[in-house]
Amino acid sequence: MADIDSDARSVPYGKSAGRPGRPVADRRGAERAGLMEMLVAGAGCALSVAITSLGIWKFIELVI
Numbered sequence: 625m626a627d628i629d630s631d632a633r634s635v636p637y638g639k640s641a642g643r644p645g646r647p648v649a650d651r652r653g654a655e656r657a658g659l660m661e662m663l664v665a666g667a668g669c670a671l672s673v674a675i676t677s678l679g680i681w682k683f684i685e686l687v688i
Contacts, residue, residue, distance in 0.1 A: 657665075
């Protein structure tokens with residue numbers, strides 16, 4: 625059987641092994657969406673609702 629434990633310990637990690645981690649950013653500021661992002665999302669939602677409504681209306685028109 626293979627000795628997986630010793631194989632995993634002997635893997636070289638390269639240049640990133642000794643590098644310190646990045647500081648954690650302010651999470652409240654990072655998660656807040658901007659005005660333009662909200663406008664784009666709202667426009668996409670409105671377009672999706674309009675296309676779906678048109679499709680439902682055309683389907684009802686076809687059936688009746």
